[in-house]
Every structure is written in C-alpha cells, then in structure tokens.
Amino acid sequence: MTPNPTSPSANTRAGRREWTALGVLMLPLLLVSMDVSVLYFAVPAISADLEPSGTQQLWIFDIYGFVLAGLLMTMGALGDRVGRRRLLLMGAAAFGAASLVAAYANSAETLIAARAVLGIGGATLMPSTMALVRTMFTDPKQRAAAIGLWSGVMTAGIALGSVMSGLLVEHFWWGSVFLVNLPAMALLLILGPLLLPESKSPTRGRFDWLSVPLSMAAVLPVIYGLKEIATQGWNVRYVVSVTTGLLFAALFVHRQRTAASPLISPELFRARGFSPAVVLNLVAAFGMMGSAYFTTQYIQSVLDNSPLQAALWSLLPTLPIAVAAPVSAHLVQRGVPRAHVVGGGFAVAAGGYVMLALTGTDSLWLLLAACAVLACGVVAVMSQLADLALSSAPVEKAGAASSLLETGTEFGGALSMAFLGSIGAAIYRHEIPASAPDAARETLGGALAVADRVPGLATLAREAFTSGMQGAAITGAVLLAGAAVLAAVGLRRVELQERACQTPDEPSHLSPSGV
Numbered sequence: 001m002t003p004n005p006t007s008p009s010a011n012t013r014a015g016r017r018e019w020t021a022l023g024v025l026m027l028p029l030l031l032v033s034m035d036v037s038v039l040y041f042a043v044p045a046i047s048a049d050l051e052p053s054g055t056q057q058l059w060i061f062d063i064y065g066f067v068l069a070g071l072l073m074t075m076g077a078l079g080d081r082v083g084r085r086r087l088l089l090m091g092a093a094a095f096g097a098a099s100l101v102a103a104y105a106n107s108a109e110t111l112i113a114a115r116a117v118l119g120i121g122g123a124t125l126m127p128s129t130m131a132l133v134r135t136m137f138t139d140p141k142q143r144a145a146a147i148g149l150w151s152g153v154m155t156a157g158i159a160l161g162s163v164m165s166g167l168l169v170e171h172f173w174w175g176s177v178f179l180v181n182l183p184a185m186a187l188l189l190i191l192g193p194l195l196l197p198e199s200k201s202p203t204r205g206r207f208d209w210l211s212v213p214l215s216m217a218a219v220l221p222v223i224y225g226l227k228e229i230a231t232q233g234w235n236v237r238y239v240v241s242v243t244t245g246l247l248f249a250a251l252f253v254h255r256q257r258t259a260a261s262p263l264i265s266p267e268l269f270r271a272r273g274f275s276p277a278v279v280l281n282l283v284a285a286f287g288m289m290g291s292a293y294f295t296t297q298y299i300q301s302v303l304d305n306s307p308l309q310a311a312l313w314s315l316l317p318t319l320p321i322a323v324a325a326p327v328s329a330h331l332v333q334r335g336v337p338r339a340h341v342v343g344g345g346f347a348v349a350a351g352g353y354v355m356l357a358l359t360g361t362d363s364l365w366l367l368l369a370a371c372a373v374l375a376c377g378v379v380a381v382m383s384q385l386a387d388l389a390l391s392s393a394p395v396e397k398a399g400a401a402s403s404l405l406e407t408g409t410e411f412g413g414a415l416s417m418a419f420l421g422s423i424g425a426a427i428y429r430h431e432i433p434a435s436a437p438d439a440a441r442e443t444l445g446g447a448l449a450v451a452d453r454v455p456g457l458a459t460l461a462r463e464a465f466t467s468g469m470q471g472a473a474i475t476g477a478v479l480l481a482g483a484a485v486l487a488a489v490g491l492r493r494v495e496l497q498e499r500a501c502q503t504p505d506e507p508s509h510l511s512p513s514g515v
Helices: 016-034 043-050 054-082 084-103 108-136 140-171 181-195 211-232 236-258 266-270 274-302 307-318 321-333 338-357 364-392 395-431 438-442 444-449 457-501
Strands: none
Touching: 016 084, 016 108, 016 140, 016 181, 043 108, 054 084, 054 108, 054 211, 054 395, 084 108, 084 181, 084 395, 108 140, 108 364, 108 395, 140 307, 140 321, 140 364, 211 236, 211 395, 266 274, 266 395, 274 307, 274 338, 274 364, 274 395, 274 444, 274 457, 307 364, 321 338, 321 364, 338 364, 338 457, 364 395, 364 457, 395 457, 438 444, 444 457
C-alpha cells in the first residue's frame, strides 16, 4: 500500500475518523444499490413523458445493471493501480453528473446514455468502497464489523430503492428518483479527501487494456442470456449468448495466466480461503435473488396488492438484516469456527426456503417470515465470506478482490433467476390447461390480463404460480443445504491446512482469533 499519513498502519485499531469515514462511504453505496431497483415505479411515468419504444424501455431499465456488472473487474483492478480514493471520487463525480442528466432527460436516448454512465460510476464505487474498508480497518474484529455493515447496507438498498421510487413518483416527478443521489455524492466529494486514506498497489506495471473488452465480453453475454432465459424462457439465441460469454471467459482466464501484468492476478486464487469465499458467495447470491424473483410477484400479483403496497410489504423482511451480520461476526469472535458460522448461515437460509415451500395462495405472513429467515442467513454468510476473501487477499489487491466478489454476486443472481425461474415456469405451465389463452400459459401477469374473459382463470393462475414457487423453493432449499455441508467441511479443511502452514504468531483468516 502506498504510504499515506492518513492510512492506518497494520493491525492498528480504527478510531472515530475511520468510523466517520465508513459512514460517508455507506451513503453512496446505499444509493448505488438502490439504483438497481429505483425505476420499478418510475417506468410508467417515464413512458408517458418520453414515449420510449418497447426496446428503449427495456434498455432504460437494464443498461445500468449490465454496465455495472461488465466493468466491476476493470474498475477494481484500476483502483488498485491509480488509487482507490481517487477512483472513488472520480466515480462519485460521474455518478452525480449522470444523475443530474437523467433527472432532466428529454428523450429516451438521453436517459439510456445517462443510465449507462450511472453504471460506470457504480462500477467504480462498489469495489472502491469495499477495498477502502479493507485498508482502513486492519484490526480483524473491527474489519468484520465494518464489512458486516457494508453487506447490510448493500442488501437493504435494493429493497429501499423500489419504495423510494414509489414515494417520490407519487409526490414529485419521475426525475426526482435521480436527484436524491446528488447530496450524497456532493458530501462524498467534500469529505472524502479529508477522511479517506489513499491506497494503491506499490507494484508498477502496464494496465492490461486488452483484458478490459475480454472481461466485458465474458460477463455481459452470460448475464444477459441468463436474465432473458428467466423472463422469456429457453431460446437458442439466449443459449448462444451464454455460450459466447463462456468462451470469452476462457480467453480471459488464459490472458490473466499469460499476461505480464494481468488485470486480475492469479496470485489472488493462491491465497487460502479466497477461492472458496468467492464460490460460496456466488451460491449465497443465488439463494437471495432466486427467492426475490418469486416473492415480489407473489406479494403483488397473487395477493393482489398495488406496486407500492407490495414494495412496502417487502421492506419488512429486511429489518432483521441489521442484526444478522453483527451476530455472525460476534459468534466468530467468541470462538465459533468461521466454517461453522457460514455453514449455519446456509442452513438457516435453507430453512427459509423450506418455509417458502409451505406457503399457499393467502400466506402473506408466512412468506414474509420465510423471506426474513432466508435474508438473515444469506447476509450472515455473505458478510463472513467478504471478510474472508478480503483478509486472504493481499492488501495491494483489495480492489481486484472486491470486484471478483461482486462480479460473482451478479453471476449468482442471474443464474438463480434463470434456473429457479425455469423450474417455476415449467410447473406453472404444467398446471395451466392447454385450452387457456397463450398469454395465460406464459406468465401470471399474462393470465391476469385476460382473466376477465375466462372465468376462474385468475384463481387457477395464482394457484399455479404458487405451486411453481413451491417447487423452486424446494430446489433452493436442497441446494443451500448442500452448500451448508460444503461450507462447513470445505472451510474447516482450509482452516486446518492454514494452521499447519502458519507460524505461531501469524493470524489465521479462518480461525476465531483472525476473524
């Protein structure tokens, strides 16, 4: 790490300055995560004002997430080279400027371009904030607490985005959902240089520009294909998209192994605990996003709530998240092996899926409880795995490590929606009679749209969707139960290997003393 007077030395406990800086970092992180869902209720107003085509409307909604996912690895590696604070402030400036343009966009093309720039800014902010947490909090216990807060804010932001969107659009105009970003970004630009330490890798090397398009060509087609499979069903075009992405992923990996100064150093994966943390984090994201795909539709369409009512109900399961990460960190600090805590978190999340499998067509409170249990388990897992990954990786590569973790999260979410969504859709179509209209056989929304012309169709469609959700939930429970066993056994094995190799004074990343 580049020496800096404001940068904490190794194993120094953070003080008020660092915790204040963490609070400043949480504001942009919250807004970046909220922007994933902030257009949920603004789209109708945008459609009425800008009159986008159907394709343009899809791009207005999706371009942010696609650009964000495609550039995470690039921005994480770039931050390690040019400085994480510098990249964070550049991203904040871009995010604020793009938010202003988006708020006053007078055409669909302008709004799409602004959302793309927001994705670029978001890709700089996410890995930079986590990497700065790693460099500011060198004490293992404090770092675990800080990363727990990071994980909780990130998860809560996605739920808050849709609610804030509904409230703002109801009282103001649709551009207000973007203007709320400006105060937080301005605060970061003012306080960031004063509170945040600059840190970057001391190793000098040419930036591998060829790896940038290779990484995007690997990430974007896979995520696009998986998301389209989840919403549109299996299609040769989407399978080709995923396959193309996987081929570019193989080229990207080959480039990283052979380049003199790779974008993502293979050294990261030699660190004990890093690879298991990335893989298990992907599985945890799979569990979280798979449930959300069904529960949001269930609350709105099965229980017949308005979009805003559905968003408000969806907030309730996020409340216990605030204690999940701190409890998991406390358990590890009290001497419970991290492997057991992560395995237990996966088991709790699997229990949430079991509860989800028991829901009927009028089971709001059971569904909310299931979502709360699942979310607590997943957040406990993800906070511990983030701490493990960052603790295992060299400090000078904290940005790249963060970006890999977050890219895995994006892959896990997309894979979950495609896999569990396909199971739910197959069960739904099986239970809808062949004589029903084509639209009704495709989706619950399509069935409700034509339900007034077919007596009893609405009830039948809601029951079929619930059956599909139950089938997907059983699958999710089995997969997370398997992950619980793999985490408990695999991480414990890594811990024992690390203990066998470390010196007496060297802290373990997996042991209670090395949180």
